[in-house]
Amino acid sequence: MNGKTGVEIHLDNVSKRYPGQRTAAVDEVTMTIPAGETVVFVGPSGCGKTTTMKMINRLIEPSAGRITIGGEDALKLDPDQLRRRIGYAIQQAGLFPHMTVGQNVGVVPGLVGWDKNKIADRVEEMLDLVGLEPGEFRDRYPRQLSGGQQQRVGVARALAADPPVLLMDEPFGAVDPITRGNLQDQLLRLQSELGKTIVFVTHDFDEAVKLGDRIAVLGDRSKILQYDTPDAILANPADDTVAGFVGAGASLKQLTLLRVRDVEHGDVPTATVDDSPEQLRERVGKGSGLLLDARRRPLRWVSARDLGPGKSLRTAGRPVEDSVSEASTLQDALEAILTDDEGFAVVVGTRGEYVGVVDIDTVMSTIRQLRDEARA
Numbered sequence: 001m002n003g004k005t006g007v008e009i010h011l012d013n014v015s016k017r018y019p020g021q022r023t024a025a026v027d028e029v030t031m032t033i034p035a036g037e038t039v040v041f042v043g044p045s046g047c048g049k050t051t052t053m054k055m056i057n058r059l060i061e062p063s064a065g066r067i068t069i070g071g072e073d074a075l076k077l078d079p080d081q082l083r084r085r086i087g088y089a090i091q092q093a094g095l096f097p098h099m100t101v102g103q104n105v106g107v108v109p110g111l112v113g114w115d116k117n118k119i120a121d122r123v124e125e126m127l128d129l130v131g132l133e134p135g136e137f138r139d140r141y142p143r144q145l146s147g148g149q150q151q152r153v154g155v156a157r158a159l160a161a162d163p164p165v166l167l168m169d170e171p172f173g174a175v176d177p178i179t180r181g182n183l184q185d186q187l188l189r190l191q192s193e194l195g196k197t198i199v200f201v202t203h204d205f206d207e208a209v210k211l212g213d214r215i216a217v218l219g220d221r222s223k224i225l226q227y228d229t230p231d232a233i234l235a236n237p238a239d240d241t242v243a244g245f246v247g248a249g250a251s252l253k254q255l256t257l258l259r260v261r262d263v264e265h266g267d268v269p270t271a272t273v274d275d276s277p278e279q280l281r282e283r284v285g286k287g288s289g290l291l292l293d294a295r296r297r298p299l300r301w302v303s304a305r306d307l308g309p310g311k312s313l314r315t316a317g318r319p320v321e322d323s324v325s326e327a328s329t330l331q332d333a334l335e336a337i338l339t340d341d342e343g344f345a346v347v348v349g350t351r352g353e354y355v356g357v358v359d360i361d362t363v364m365s366t367i368r369q370l371r372d373e374a375r376a
Ligand SMILES: Nc1ncnc2c1ncn2[C@@H]1O[C@H](COP(=O)(O)OP(=O)(O)OP(=O)(O)O)[C@@H](O)[C@H]1O
Pocket: 018, 019, 021, 025, 043, 044, 045, 046, 047, 048, 049, 050, 051, 052, 203
C-alpha cells in the first residue's frame, strides 16, 4: 500500500464500544471507500465520525469487525507501521510546537528512515505544494504562523511520506471562512494531481458537497443514513434526517446541478450595429434591447433613452458584463442575473452568438419546482 495513488479502504461490520459505555459509539458499520476518491463523513456532533475515522489508522482500536486497506488487514499490521503509511491531518493542525515547520513536515519521512537530503528535498517540495515559500517558512515555529498557514503545514506533513491514504478530521475547522475556502480550493487542486484516497470529517454540509466525490451522511452510532455522490444526495435525500442535514439551502445548491439548456429561454428585442437607432427604438418601446455585433454577438444593453436624436448605435448603452452558455449551471445564470443591469442572463451559443435570455422568474419557478419535487 505504498505509492502515490490511493487504495481502497473497506470497513466490514466495524464497531466500537468504549469501556464503561452502555451503547456502542460505532455500531456495525460496513462501507467501501473507493481508491483515489474523497469520501466525506458528515453528521451531528457525537454521532461517531471521528471514532470511525480513527479506527482506520488504529488511533482507536475497533471492538469488532474487519478493516482492509489496499487489501491488507489493518488489524494485523503493527499500528505504528500502519500510521506511517496513512497521512493524518486534524483541526488546529496539531503541529509539534517545539519543532520548526521543516522538522514538522519531515517527521514521518524521518521515522520511515529516509536520508537527510531526501527529507530536505521533500520538505521543500511539500511546502511548495501547499503554497508556502520554503525559504520563508521552513525555519519558523508553528506559533509564528497564522491559523491558515498552520493548517497548510498540517496538510504538508500528512502528505510528506507520500501515503496512499489521507485521513482529515475537520482540518479546516478553526480558520475564517475565506481562508477556509482557499484551503478547500487548494485541497481540490492537490487531490486532482495526487489521487489519494481521502477520508474527510466535517460538520459542514457545504464543505462536504464541495470536496466529496461521495458523502456518507451518518446518524447515531455512525449508522449510514445515505452514502452517495453529492448530486444524488442533494437531489434525493434518503429521509427526513438527511433532508434536515442537507438544509434549507438545498434547492439553491441544486441550481448547480441544472444547466441553462434545461430551462426555457426568453427573448428580448435586438438590433445589430448596422441597423438604424430608429429601428431599434421602435422595437424596444419603453424597455431595453440588445445590440449585437455583425456576427450577432451581444455587445450592449440599450434603452429608448440611449437612442435619442444624434445618438449612435456604435456607442449607445451599457456593456453586457457576463453571458452564459447552454452548458452553464443555473447557479452561474443566477449570478449573471444578479450582476446584470437589466436583470437578465444573456445566453450565447457556441460561436458567442445571442440565443436568448434567462430571467429571475424562470430561476425562481425552477427553484419552486425542485422544492415541490423534493417534498413529493
Ligand atoms: N474515549 C472515549 N470514551 C468514552 N466515550 C467516548 C470516547 N470518545 C468518544 N466517545 C463517545 O463516542 C461518541 C462518538 O464520538 P465521536 O468523537 O466519534 O463523535 P463525532 O461524530 O466525531 O463528534 P464531533 O462531531 O462532536 O467531533 C460520543 O457519544 C462520544 O461521547
